[in-house]
Amino acid sequence: MRLNLRALAAKAVFAVLEQGQSLSLALPDVQQNVRSPKDKALIAELCYGVMRVLPQLDQCVSACLSKPFKGKQRIIQQLLLVGCYQLYFTRIPPHAAISETAEACRQLGQENLVKVVNGVLRNIQRQQQPLSGESPTLKYNFPAWILKKLQAAYPNQWQQVVENSQQRPPMWLRNNCQQQRRSDYLLQLSEQSITASPGSSDDAMLLEHPCDVTQLPGFESGTVSVQDGAAQWAAQLLDAQAGELVLDACAAPGGKTCHILERTPGINLVAVDNDSKRLMRVNQNLARLQLDARVIQGNAAAIHEWWHGDKFDRILLDAPCSATGVIRRHPDIKWLRKEADIAELTKVQAQILDHCWQWLKPGGVLLYATCSILPEENHQQIAAFLARTADAELQVITASQENCSSDWQILPGQDNMDGFYYAKLLKRSTA
Ligand SMILES: C[S@@+](CC[C@H](N)C(=O)[O-])C[C@H]1O[C@@H](n2cnc3c(N)ncnc32)[C@H](O)[C@@H]1O
The missing domain is CATH 1.10.940.10 (NusB-like)
Structure with missing residues (x-):
């Protein structure tokens, strides 16, 4: 039926x-x-x-x-x-x-x-009784354990964080700088009566109203991709250079893989993920954008099992995380995640981070990223890593004139972006 x-x-x-x-x-x-x-x-x-x-x-x-x-x-x-x-x-x-x-x-x-x-x-x-209640869960439509963590992490901002996480997310586009300048694409959009404005990173564009991708000029031929403004900072902060050997350690579905390649042709990029189904999406995205990477199914915490080449000049580690920064896009996360998952996730993140570090050349850069807003997966994770890793040093992130810090926690809704975290780690040369 x-x-x-x-x-x-x-x-x-x-x-x-x-x-x-x-x-x-x-x-x-x-x-x-x-x-x-x-x-x-x-x-x-x-x-x-x-x-x-x-x-x-x-x-x-x-x-x-x-x-x-x-x-x-x-x-x-x-x-x-x-x-x-x-x-x-x-x-x-x-x-x-x-x-x-x-x-x-x-x-x-x-x-x-x-x-x-x-x-x-x-x-x-x-x-038609009003829909609310006394308990924090009923008041905010959030699980109590996440509320508690947010209250502890952001004593003055947690209510705003929760409120922003309940909003419908905006739609962001990533201009394919191989195909046109962002300003030109913004013009093309306005000719189609689609209102958009540039975001803070080089290729980001924020649509005033979400639309179907089929309405976007040239979408099928790869003129633009859909990607949140916060996620678009990854490729820019990684700053990979032509000729470098770069590892995208947790790559699927490939949004950041493609952006890295769009920004700098001539990178030797290895895109790895341990989930074969999700890897298919990486291949689809590469094909649509006519980009090329070595796509490998493998464990980022056991690189020797699938890689016999050189160490990497740069590594993007977009780690598996609680995804608490993207609840506005995936509200089911509130009910699927359990408090006990967080300790497990921080353990896995630390394992992958320590292992990837072994595969980074001296003088190389590792960009650690999550779409989490919980300090244990972010600032605390990196502080613990720096404490146990003698040759690691945090580089200052300059995302704008106002934002110049050693690591960067973006909160959901900040400049219309998703919640995200970045830390840029430099491996000191021993010489
Ligand atoms: C946050 S997502 C990555 C998103 C991706 N970087 C992008 O921009 O499209 C994290 C990914 O890590 C993968 N993952 C989890 N554990 C892993 C491991 N041990 N080795 C490799 N990949 C892993 C998951 O399958 C998931 O695709």
Whole structure:
């Protein structure tokens, strides 16, 4: 049976909340069942919306049920979240939201619960209770453990960080400087009535309103790529030079790999990732942009297993991390990440960092990057590395006249960018 949009959204929400899948994998899986871009967009809006305000929706729905659904009926719990989201956060007429959601219940094989779904949603619509609560989780729609960490790390800014992480993210483009100047591309955009402004790094452009990539002049032929303004600092700070041997140690899906190559042709770039599926995306991105790198599946903490060449002049280590800096783009991170993951991640980051350091030439530069805003993965990680590594030295990062610091923590929303962290490490020559 063909499922309606609410049923498809409920399936994706189920995959995230009950099966631990990321929304960026679960969503395309259900979206492939519909053709029209408008329908795909509505499914996305429902799923992302539910992830953004999950605790409040959950409380509202639970208050209307004597007990939560279990077993095969569990998906109806997620369907009710989707229903509740429509009533509070969309302009869909309530009668349409309710009848479509009830129909989804039938399509999901739970005919006997159609009346319950109808009743619960009508109840919610009638009462229209304000969606908030006393507990910090309900107030901010964030897990308590992340709030605690943010409060400790940013005593004066944590509320702003949380608020910015709840916003819909802007769309950033990266100009392909091999194809045209950024100023020329901005002109091309304005000719198409697409308003954009230059970002702080060389190739970044911020769109006033997100749009479909098919509307972007020359996208298919590689004139631009979609990449957040914060992530675009990586290639610029790495500053690789023609003729150098460069390692992109955690490369997939390849956004930064491509940017490094676009900025400086003639780099000998090795792009490695341990995830073969994600590596396919690196190859696709390289192909679209007609760039060339040696793409290898391998462990960045065991380079000897897959590399028998020289040590590297420069290494970009865009480490696996909590992704707490990109919650505005991936709100499901709030519910998929667990507090215990952080200690595990910091251990892995330290292992990869120590190992990559062995493969850096004296005089070489390693750029450590994460899309995290937690100090244990960032500033504290680098401080501990410097304390145990005699030949490592932190280089000052100059990103603008105002920003000139030894390491750089970008917070979500700062200059419209994602949360990101950079530390540039120089390996002293022993001579
Ligand atoms: C933050 S993402 C990298 C994003 C990428 N640099 C870009 O700009 O598109 C981190 C990547 O590290 C990879 N990874 C995790 N552990 C790894 C390891 N031990 N060796 C190599 N890659 C690893 C993950 O598969 C993931 O693709």
